[in-house]
Amino acid sequence: MTPNQVFILDHPLVSHHLAALRSRDTRPSEFRAGVARLAMLIGVHATEDIPLKEVEIETPITTTTCERLDAEIGIVPVLRAGLGMVDPLLELIPDASVWHLGLYRNEETAEPVGYYDKLPRSNASDVALVLDPMLATGGSIELVVRRLQRWGVSDIRVLSIIAAQPGLDRVARDFPDVKIYVAAVDPSLNENAFIVPGLGDAGDRIFDTP
Numbered sequence: 001m002t003p004n005q006v007f008i009l010d011h012p013l014v015s016h017h018l019a020a021l022r023s024r025d026t027r028p029s030e031f032r033a034g035v036a037r038l039a040m041l042i043g044v045h046a047t048e049d050i051p052l053k054e055v056e057i058e059t060p061i062t063t064t065t066c067e068r069l070d071a072e073i074g075i076v077p078v079l080r081a082g083l084g085m086v087d088p089l090l091e092l093i094p095d096a097s098v099w100h101l102g103l104y105r106n107e108e109t110a111e112p113v114g115y116y117d118k119l120p121r122s123n124a125s126d127v128a129l130v131l132d133p134m135l136a137t138g139g140s141i142e143l144v145v146r147r148l149q150r151w152g153v154s155d156i157r158v159l160s161i162i163a164a165q166p167g168l169d170r171v172a173r174d175f176p177d178v179k180i181y182v183a184a185v186d187p188s189l190n191e192n193a194f195i196v197p198g199l200g201d202a203g204d205r206i207f208d209t210p
């Protein structure tokens with residue numbers, strides 16, 4: 001059963017672009033472009049219920065009431081792979097601020113290790129959009145969510161391209177208030193904690209660093 005706060009995109013364009021990402025034959029330039037396209041599709045979905053406020057606008061003809069975003073939005077890419085999703089999100093929300101968090105997984109233990117944290121002490125964003133193409137064991141996202149909660153963000157949304165079912169279940173169980181938007185959920189992890197069938201190492205494929 002899919003928990004209430006997990007949203008799995010169901011759209012032909014998502015399936016189409018995901019197939020390209022999964023293929024081992026997709027070159028880094030195409031892979032990067034595919035990540036950006038999927039990030040935009042996920043980004044539209046993940047911002048469907050962002051609050052709006054009414055504003056008066058002068059058109060060249062008359063005055064009318066329009067709506068603009070009514071929330072401070074922070075984009076939080078998880079280095080490195082999350083960098084591949086930043087530009088499309090900024091394209092959608094040009095006034096968002098970008099807060100980088102650096103983590104890598106220890107290759108022996110698969111536990112996340114933090115190495116960079118650009119979050120300030122105060123003035124938390126109203127909404128944080130966490131960007132990481134892969135949610136495998138869920139350990140990295142858990143660390144990021146805890147950090148954002150410490151910063152004071154109450155509305156945390158995770159945008160991933162592929163999540164593994166066990167990691168997704170873990171994050172959903174531990175953080176019932178965090179919304180998770182994914183293009184696909186894969187069934188399992190292998191002995192190296194890689195998502196199966198997955199798409200390999202997203203960071204390496206985005207940056208062409210085997």
Ligand code: PRP
Binds near residue numbers: 079103104193201
């Ligand atoms: C990958 C991926 C996530 C993390 C997911 O990063 O981009 O950040 O692992 O794994 P988890 O859910 O088990 O924590 P990686 O460590 O490969 O770093 P990179 O982005 O620098 O390639």
